[in-house]
Amino acid sequence: MTEKTATPTVSITDAIAALSGPFQPQDLTVVNDTVVRVAQLLGEFPWHHHDEDELFLCWDGTFRIELEGRSPVVLTAGEMFVVPRGVEHRPVADEPAHVLLIERPETKQYGN
Template identity: 50%
Template sequence: MPQPISPAAEAERLDEYWSPRVLAEVDDAYIKVAKVKGTLAWHAHADEDELFYVLSGRLKIELEGDESVELGPGEMYVVPKGVRHNPVADEECRLLLIERKTTLHTGDVVTEMTRSIAEQLGASPP
């Protein structure tokens, strides 16, 4: 029998920061959740937009050109393709992300926090 998914509950169960988990697929996009704290990395996705939706906490998305967007619970922002950005959370923040399946975690850079799509598709923690 089909079961509903609670993105907030799934994000709460994550035990590693900046390590998104795929919850579902919609056409050519993945629906993901992540638990974040601190800074990820300045990066861009040349061919894909990236949607950030805050489930809990606060997220600042630094954008090229000394701009930034601050999001609270229930707010979202789409980073347009090609725009350099850096997500930052001073305190723990839980996110829902919508990205095309081709979107690399840290775009055009690789850091120790970069997660492959295989890692993101891993089973949710028990």
């Protein structure tokens, strides 16, 4: 049996404070085949889609995820939503908000 080394504790608050600006995600840790990222949202991100699901967990503030052909989903602190693979979407925040993203490491920020 191989002994696994514990990963260091990650402070989400510190990671948010170190962000360089809106839509500049920072990787926090890798879990199995996924990566946990944190990002600030402010304004409108371009429309895009991914070939895999994308999980949004609102850490603070409020933002919406606009979805092609569907009603927008509004998230507040502590709420999460999964955008299904292939769905055109864009996050929009009228005021600064922070999000945790759980996705595959190869997921491209601007979609496929």
